[in-house]
Amino acid sequence: MSIQLSLLMLVVLHASSADSSCPGINNGEFEDLTNLMRKITCQSGGISEKPAFLATLTPREVALTSGSVVKFDSILTNIGNGYNANSGVFTAPRKGTYQFAVSFVSGHRNNEWLELTLAKNNNRLVRGHAALDPFASGSLQATLALEKGDRISIIQPRPSGHVLAADNGYTDVVDVLLEFNAGADTETIKGMTPLHFAATNGHDEVVMTIIKNGAYIDAQNFQGNTPLHLTTLGNFRHIIEILIQANCDINIANNRQQTAIHVAVENGFQESVEVLLAGGANLSRREKLGKTPLQLASRGSFVAIVDMIIKAERYYAVTREYMEQELDYVDPHQYLRTPKHPSSTQMKDILWKLATKQLKPGDWKKLAVHWKFTSDHIRCIEHQYTGTNSHREHGFRLLMIWLHGVRKDENVIKLLFEALVAIDRRGLAEQMRGKSEARSPKVCMGKMCAMC
Known part of the structure; x- marks a missing residue:
């Protein structure tokens, strides 16, 4: 969505001042006091004229996104310095009644509604539209009673x-x-x-x-x-x-x-x-x-x-x-989730027994080091606490993670035997190998056999 040409104008219809009549003060005295106040205001740098400004867009075409403020960067008139071209926001320098007028033309590639909204202190008040055509024009006007410091901006309010x-x-x-x-x-x-x-x-x-x-x-x-x-x-x-x-x-x-x-x-x-x-x-x-x-x-x-x-x-x-x-x-x-080794189903029972009944509390960490698990891997496995026998759960998790990475053509029992020997558990290694040999006819799977 883009905007081709835009103009923002402000005219102050009425700025608040003292009432023209006051009980106990005649008209001549009131006029003298008013003139004195104006002189004091001028000498102190106050505003002596009604705020007004006229600003336009310099770029030939400006792209707009939802919620973006239109920044009229070329200021032709700015009495009272209320308009800021960098932010696109007008700040009321004093209390009064203000009239705003905005005109705009959509870009040459416009293929959706162009909508602009006048917002007061980020509250959207008045909307203006341009038709669904290239170079379509639109406008909006508003007359608002503002307090000193109120902020007025023109925004593109909606997504495409x-x-x-x-x-x-x-x-x-x-x-x-x-x-x-x-x-x-x-x-x-x-x-x-x-x-x-x-x-x-x-x-x-x-x-x-x-x-x-x-x-x-x-x-x-x-x-x-x-x-x-x-x-x-x-x-x-x-x-x-x-x-x-x-x-x-x-x-x-x-x-x-x-x-x-x-x-x-x-x-x-x-x-x-x-x-x-x-x-x-x-x-x-x-x-x-x-x-x-x-x-x-x-x-x-x-x-x-x-x-x-x-x-x-x-x-x-x-x-x-x-x-x-x-x-x-x-x-x-x-x-x-599923190990690829052909004997993984049978090995799960073997590894569960090994972790919960046969390994000592520190053995699983020794196996982890032997299999080149990192210290971070070990810490993260150990982080799970299930009680005084947490090492059993840790050991089983380690063994299952290890099994997951054993290639299809590798002998699982042989690898496990070598690992147990490496951590000084040869007796347990021999015991496991003996049992596996006794059971081998039940689990033999030819070339992929875990026990051969």
Whole structure:
């Protein structure tokens, strides 16, 4: 929406002064007192003339966004210095009755209603419109009783039609307006585009329509949030998938230095975290307070999310190597929750017994170091407290995260045997191997056998 030519004019019809009659004072005495007061006002720098100003727009065409103040930058007259061209605001220098008149012409590419509103102290009072045509003219007038210090401005009060349609999920309306060249990236005063509104409210069809019409997918609003940030805040997993498939930048940070995965983790949105992890979200990025996504998950006691992030950090590259498809096209739920090893179902029972009945309290940390878990991984697993036997839960979580990263062609029992020997638990290692050999006919799976 743009404005081609505009003129703002003020004429003061009446400014308050003393009454022309006063009990106990004759007219001559009153006139003498009035003249004396005027002299004192002039000598002290006060206002001796009625305020008035005339201002126009210098640029040939000015783009307007919702809530923006029209700044008439070329001042032709400014008696009383009440009008500020930098802010576009007139401040009443004294109490009185003021008359305002505004005329305007829409831009040459105008394809929607141009509306301007006169506001007093940010309260909208009078509206003027220009028709849905290029170079359409409009005007507004107002006569107002103002107190000293009251502020008058001219603003563009409403978002454009397709922004409203996107906000409310009207796919057909958005489609028609975009077809008639309504800007796909039109912004409100807060930098919100139609795509921001559609993503915020979970309107997936509108999101796809706007993207199809060439919208800038990574536009940032006044808080630095992209459509991906806002749809993540709403936990709209399906729209996150749409935006990732449309090649949005998944790692853009907002004003709090948070990427979309920081937002998802901070709110405990497990499904959104899954999709963002599978899409390749950067897990080393720190937000404004210096926290990584893993540390945010730990602070929020989101145990499942902590485990998912550790899995992604440790095994993302490995998983890409032996999966037949690119990770971007793998179901995130399957990738992050289900180990890929053929014997994972049988191993779950073995690992549960190992963690809860056979490992000593400090053994799980030794295994973590042997398997090259980071100190941050260990701290975040240990953050969960379930009582004096918390080490059992910690140990089982560690073992399951480790199992998740074992390749399909690796011998799980052999790897576990080697790890137990490395932490000086050879007796337990031999015991486990002996039992597994006795059970091997039941779990043998050919080349992928966990026990052979």
